[in-house]
Amino acid sequence: MTETATIKVERPSKTLRELALEKVRDAIISGHFRPGDRLVERDLCAQLGVSRTVVREVLRHLESEGLVNNPLGKGPMVALLDVSEARQIYEIRGALEGMAARLAAxxxxxxxxxxxxxxxxxxxxxxxxxxxxxxxxxxxxFYEALFTGIERRIAWDVVKQMTVRINHLRSMTIKTTARSVEGPAQMEKIVEAIKAGDGQAAEQAAMEHVRRASAIAEAVLAQQARATDNP
Known part of the structure; x- marks a missing residue:
């Protein structure tokens, strides 16, 4: 038989575990599963159409990303976002993005x-x-283009390690009133300063954008905390 290559089974580009992980992660970031919601393995198996082994692997991975907590005796649940942790994430973002914007300019x-x-x-x-x-x-x-455009790949790797948590916060801030106008306008200031070659203005614009996002996130998290305390 000379055409065995034509019937070769090709490996899927993504495994079932990877696909399930993306689905659950997206469901958390989009708000389908909200902070504090329990993640019942049996229900996830039925919803995703995968085995309990796959679901457990997915939950362990999401726990390592900070999206899932597993309190003793309660079972896995969507992590409650912490204001202090959020503030630290934005502090790191501000420092790195401000530096990147200045160097880009x-x-x-x-x-x-x-x-x-x-x-x-x-x-x-x-x-x-x-x-x-x-x-x-x-x-x-946008941020990948910023960091890789100035060949700061290590800094981008640091940002990527936080991307899941950043997007979890960002998924809340982008839905707030006027953010659809305010956010892009602030990012346009960054681009315009880079075009003009004004490093100081670019750095300030980038840090102001992060400061504003941080303030919005803290307000949203405080509101969620109040709702949790007073159901």
Whole structure:
């Protein structure tokens, strides 16, 4: 038989575990599963159409990302976001993104600026279509273009390690009143300062954008905490 290659079974691009992980992670970030909700293995097996072994692996992975807690005797649940932890995440973001914006302005590479502008246009388009997952994707693309455009891949790796938690917070802030206008406008200031080669203005714009997002997130988390304390 000379054509055995034509009947070869190709390995799927993603495993069942990876697909299930993406589904549950997206359900948490989108708010389908809310902070404090219990994640019952039996129910997840039925909803996802996978085995309990896969569900347990998914929950363990999400616990390592900080999206799931497993209190003794209570079983896994969606992690309650902590104001202190959120503040620390935004502090790190502010430092790294401010540095990146300043260096980007000093470099002012045309290709990087074009990539930033394209991602920003994508953010606005997704807001216009009320496509919040799309907003998260395009925002991640914006910052990837920023960090990789100045060849700060280690800094980008640090940001990527926090991306799940950042997007969990971002999924709340982007839905607040006027954020669909305010957020892109602040990011446009970053791009314009980079275009102008003004490192100080770019750094200040980036840090102001993060400060505003931090303030919104803290307000949302405080409101959630009050609702939890007074059901």
């Amino acid at each position: 000093e470099a002012a590479h045309p290709a990087m600026i074009a990539n930033l502008a394209e991602a920003l246009a994508g953010i606005r388009a997704c807001y216009a279509q009320n496509d919040m997952p799309g907003v998260l994707t395009e925002t991640t693309r």
